[in-house]
Structures are given as C-alpha cells and as structure tokens.
Amino acid sequence: MKSTSVRYLILLVLTLGTSWQTIAQTLNDTFVNGDLMPNSPDLSPRGTYGVGVRTLKVVHKDQVDVLHMKDGKHPLYDRQLTLEVWYPANIPADKASSVTYESVLGRANDPKRPLVPFTFAGRASRDAEPDASAGAYPLVIVSHGYLGSRLLLTYLTENLASKGYVVVAIDHMESTYSDAAGFPSTLLNRALDDLFVLNEMAGLSAKGSKSFLSGLLNAENAALIGYSMGGYGALNATGAGYSPQAVKAFGQLAQGSTALDVRSMDSPAYKATLDPRIKAVVAFAPWGMERGMWDAKGLAGLTLPTLFVAGSKDDVSGYEKGIKAIYDGAVNADRYMLTYVNARHNVAPNPPPAASLQPGVSVDEYMHYAEPAWNERRINNINQHFVTAFLGIHLKKMEYAKYLDVPETDAAGTWTGFKPRMSVGLEMRHAKP
Template sequence: MNRSRLTLSLALLTVPLAAAQTVAPAPLTVPGDTRPDAPELAARGQYAVGVRTLNLVNRGQQDIVNAPKEGAIPRYDRPLTVEVWYPAPGVSGSGSTTYPDVLGSGPGDPRRPNTPFETPGRATRDAPAVQAGPFPLVILSHGYPGSRILMSYLGENLASKGYIVASIDHTDSTHGDKAAFASTLVNRALDDTFVIGEMARLGAAGSGSFLSNVVNADQTGIVGYSMGGYGALNAAGAGFGPQMAPLVPGGAFAQRQVGNYTVDPRIKAVVALAPWGGDAAVKAIGVNFGGKYGFWEDAGLANLKVPTMFIVGDRDDVAFYEGGVKPLFENAVNTERYMVVYQNASHNSAPNPPPTASLGNFDDYMHYAEPAWDLGRLNNLNQHFVTAFLNLKLKGQAAAAEYLNVPVQKSNDIKFSRNADGTPKPDDTSWKGFKDRTARGIELYKLMPK
C-alpha cells in the first residue's frame, strides 16, 4: 500500500472513533449514579434531595472508653453527628454538594493518616423539605471504622424515593476518632434508638425544625453495614448471649443481652449488610468464648421478630458467610427474612466506591474496594434490593414483593424468555427489574417464620 492510500485509510478509521467520542455519556462521578445495566429500582426517585447536618447529644451515657478496670463507669454527654437526607423541592437528581470525610483507621496512625477528602453528591445543602409526608424514617449505620458519609449513595437514593434518612457518625467508631472497641460493642444499638427518638421529636408538629410534620418515625428501618449491621440486629431484638460480657468493662454489656431490654416498637425493618458478630467473625479476632452464633445464642436470634434483609458476599473475610452471616439468616426463626448473596464478593459490598484520595494507600483503598466487583455496580444492586424491601415493609407496597420473590434463587440459572412484545413466555424465570444478561453472580433467598 502506498503512503497516500495508507493516510486515507487511517483517516477513515479515525472518523467513527471521533464521532463515538462526541456522544459518549459522561463518566459516573457521583456515588449512586446508575449504570446502563442497573436494575429497575436502583434509579433515583421522584424527589430532589436536601441534606443537613445535625449535632445531637445523648446525655448521661456510660463513658466506656474511659471506664476503669474495676468500679463504676463514669458518665458523659455523648455527641453524635448525623447527616440527614430528605425529599426536597425540585427535579430529581438536580442537586449538587460535597461531603467532607477523612481516610484512615483512627487518629495517630502513620500508615493510614487521617487524610481529608470530599465525596460528591446530588443533594442541595439546607434545602427546605417537601411537605408531602410524613415519610418513613431510615437510620443508616456505618462500619468500624467508618463515617456517616460511607453510604451516601444509598442515603441520597432513599431520600429521593420518599424516605427521611439519618446517617450517624458513631462516636469512637469513625475514621477520625476510632477508640476502644468496647464502646462500639455497647453503643451501636443505643445510638440507633436514641436517634430514632430525636428524629421523632424533630418531626413532631410544632417542633420548629425543618423536619416538623415530615418524619414518620413509627415506620422506621435500620440499615447497618458490618458493625452497623451488628447493632441493627441487636436494636431490633437479637439480644447477645451472656458469655460475651467480658468484652466490655463494668458489666455494661448486660443491658444488650436477650431479655434485658425492650425493642423500640417503631423499628419495622432491618437491612444488615455484612453484619459482623457471627461465630467465624468472633473467632477471627481471637475470642474463643462466643456463643453458638458468636455474639448470639438460639434465644437471641429467636427474639429477632422484625422483618430483616441480610446482604453479604460469599467470600466475606471479616463477617464471613459460612459460619458467619448465613447461620444468622437461617436461625432467626421468628421473622420473615431475605438474604442477598454476591458471589465472590468479600466484605466491602456496602460502601461508596474508593475515593481518589485512597489510590495511593493500599489499606485505605481496600477499605472500600471489592476485587471481583465494580463498586458502582454493587451500589446499584444495593439500591435496588434495599428499595424493594423497605417499600414493602415501611410503605406497605405489596407490588414490591415481586422484586424479592424470585422464581430461581441463583441469578446465573435464570432463563430470560420473552415474546416479541416483551411479555414473559411460560418458561421465563428472570428476576423482575433486571434486563436480559444483567442478573449475574447474585443469589436471593427467603425464609418465613416458623
């Protein structure tokens, strides 16, 4: 081929490539944006989203971090920073904000310093709330360590669908202030129930809050990841076994044992994403005096009567699947429960995608990343399944059950069989809400109370 023909051929090849680049969609830069293969309920809802930060104080709490080895535990006023997402006037997805956070695993660690970064969001700071409620309340509870921003993709998404979402910075348990683990063990469920009460107070008529007449705390769900899932299960009734008492000084753990506390009746649903505390998880940290299911015995799991969705990777190496989350799902015998399993996922199936600031530090990056999955994809899947479950249990939308009562439990085994008009053929076993070839590597199980 002579030079002129070669030049012409190369020019012709570059034309369609250039044209394709001009119409390519913008990159997904905001956690929670939907990919083309996202399932139906992953999409943002009808509302724009507002966001505000609340500084709450739970007075007179036990100061577990400063508890002596023997004797009375001192008391202190426990601060809790809470990010609140809520339906706001405007076009869905139209807001823009950033959420400040830090990397690291507590203060003073030279290997993982508390490096500041920002997470982008599609909410409007301090916007008024839509007066179309009251809307069900969702408590969002992060891992250890974590932050109230760790699952901002899910908080914004649920708010756009008509939920009030309160995401807690659990004191002593964030990236910036991680302290004694005993504080997290005791305070997770206590923080959850306290914030439910505060949101109900702020949502009451005449409260003077932007949330007045907007919050229906009588229909509350708790969505917790890792230690957040551990706390959510306990708050909803899964009391711990007495054998775990030595982990916390001064007998403070007795208050979270089965039979020693009353479940807040406003809690109507729980989503436990990779909940920590099962037998394999407890043994992995060197505790050899756990119960039959780690922190739980049969009696504790039997006391969980709130409908619950478990979400877990079958390669979870922190909460574990076999010997960890799966036995909790199987033995919470007195409640309706679902379990979503992501094949080959490890423990990080819940957070936002890794921030750019984490790319230079392996440990910080792996605090977010899933080696076998794209986090944007997992975010979309969580948005879909959590929406279906909460719509069913908090809003009473019976049609939402169609997304959960799947005809085959393993998505890799489904048959997508449609007529020319798109209606299912008799042999179709696809999952509702998933387009052809998009349900892969997922399992979905359901058990009813005995």
C-alpha cells in the same frame, strides 16, 4: 466514569506529568456515587423527589464511658453524635442539585494511616427547602461500619430520599475515622445510638418543633440499615439479644465491665428497649456471629422483616458461620438474604474515593472501600434496587414482592427487574417464620 476513562487518566499521569490532584478532581467532577450503570436493575433509578441534605448535632447525655474505669466503676459521659439528614426537597428548576461532602481517609491515632481530608460530590442540595407535599415520610436510620462515617453510603441515602424517605445517617462517636477509640465503645453503643436517634427524630419531627423536620417524617414508621458493626447494632436494637458468651467476652475486653449485660437476651430489661416504631431491618454484612455474639435463643428474638446482604467470601464477618448462620438462625423473622458470590466484606459502601489513588496514601484506604471480585458501582445499583423493594413493601405497602421473590440463582430462572444475563453471580434466599 468508565474504566477506560480511568485508565486514560492514569496514562496522562505517566506520559504528560498530570498531577494526581488533577486526576482526583476530574474523577470527583465526573463520577457521582449512585449514578446508574447501563445494566442497573429496574428499581435502582432515583425517584421523583428532589433531595435536600443538612447536618445536625445531637447529644446523648449520661452514657456509660466503657473505655474508662475508676475504682471499679465506669464514669458517665455525653456522646456527641453528628447526623447527616437527606430528605425530599423543593429544588428550583434553575438550580443544579449538587453538594460537596467532606470526609477523611485513614484512622485517628494510627501513624501508619494518617488522616487525609478529601471531598466528593453528591446529588443533593445543601439546606434545601423540605418538600412537605406528601405529608410525613417514613424514617430510615443508617449505621456505618467500624471504622466509618455517616457519609459511607451516600449512593443509597440520596437514592432513598429521592423516593420519599427521610434518611438519617449517624457518625457513631469513637467509631469514625476521625475519632477512633477502643472497640468496647462500639460493641456497647451501636444499638443505644440507633434507639437514641430514633427518639431524637421523633422529637424533632413533632408539630410545633422549631426544626426543619417538623411534620416531615413519621417516626412511627421507621427502618434501620446497618453495615458491618452497624448491622451488628441494628440486629441487637431490634430483638437479637447478645449471648452469655458475648457478655463474658466483653467483660474480658473492657476491664471486667458488665455494661453489655443490659443488651443480652437474658436481661430482664432488654426486651423493654425494643421499639415497635421500627418495622424493618437491612443488615449489610453484619459482624459478630463468628465471635459468638449470638446464640440460638438470641437469634430467635429477631422477629422483624429483615434483608441480609452478604459476600460469599466475607473474611471479616464470615459467611457460612457468620452472616448465613444469622440468617438461618433468625427463625422467627420473615427474612431474605442477597449474596454476592465471591465478594468479600465490602458489599455496602461507596466506591473507593479518588483521593485513595493518590501517591503516599496507604493502600489500606483504597482496600477499605474496594471489592476485589465485583464492580463497586454495580453493587451500589443492585443494593439500591433491593433496598427500594424491601423498604417499599414494609414502610410504604407497595407491591414490590415480585422483585424479592426471585429464583435462588439466575440458573433457576429469570430475576424480575434485571436485564437478561445481569443477575449472574447473585443468589437470593427467602425464609419465613
């Protein structure tokens, strides 16, 4: 929906007494996350596949309960993970490809930000028949921020599924809006959840399994996408072991716990957990560098092709001493860094939902999604373009390098795939091992 239409709807509220609930419903009916703006780059449009979506629940048994300690030891518990899966699907010609997602604003256990249920529209079909015509598709695992949900990046997850990927987004237990808990759980479990879900998808895709995923995905050809704390976990899952400083700080935060030791670069067990099935990483605004989570040794452990996406004014993960420092320090990886000049932290999620405009809802719910210097829909389209190019190269062996190997700024030359003048405000860096 155009901004002029939004202003018109707001005017209706002021002059005719139209309810905010009506406004929210109108926005939901008209605007779908991921739809194209007229100035979207070439690889933003959807692919040729219909998109199905299903919800799965899996259980990671006997994990360290880092939030509780008894007699100096942590008990074990089962981590309940809800997954949303988007996949290529056969959609009948006479059936509209639409879905209603259910989420919440707010955060659990915070009376200043109570949970507010809301719905929003997507362009997928719930429980649609999988399209197995092209064989097993590459797997993409998506990890949200803290706090967040598996539905935070539907503009991207649907888009990738339409291009021939099976995309699995995780609700990380104790890190979602609905079940927010102590931060040590997020620090410890992000990489562990990612690797567990990779194994679960491999099992569900095996021939003979009773899952709809049987034969549909190739877990040997996978990528991780993470935003903020999701980026933190994705980097650790793929070679960036944590620093001694990080291990010490974690212990101070978690009652003297040593549970993070096994994810440190100095741990003999760490390298054995790195999974060769993962071929590439996309890290949106990864958190942790400014807090000492990595040192030079840890960053040097990242060897997979990596696409970093950052705002130059990120005030959560940091830029010069944060995301850019990770990019600079990952000396053994073929890496790119896309920068939104003057953007802050919110360079990955869907635009603010209509429900965040309702009276009585904390402004923090809007700001959790909003990017003050950029149009969120434009960011979404640009992300669709570059993630398509990056994953196309590394998971599908497509000839997309020209879309990534562009001048550092538009002042230095035209960016392939962008309409004239439409790459202004962007920077792209590329470094090889």
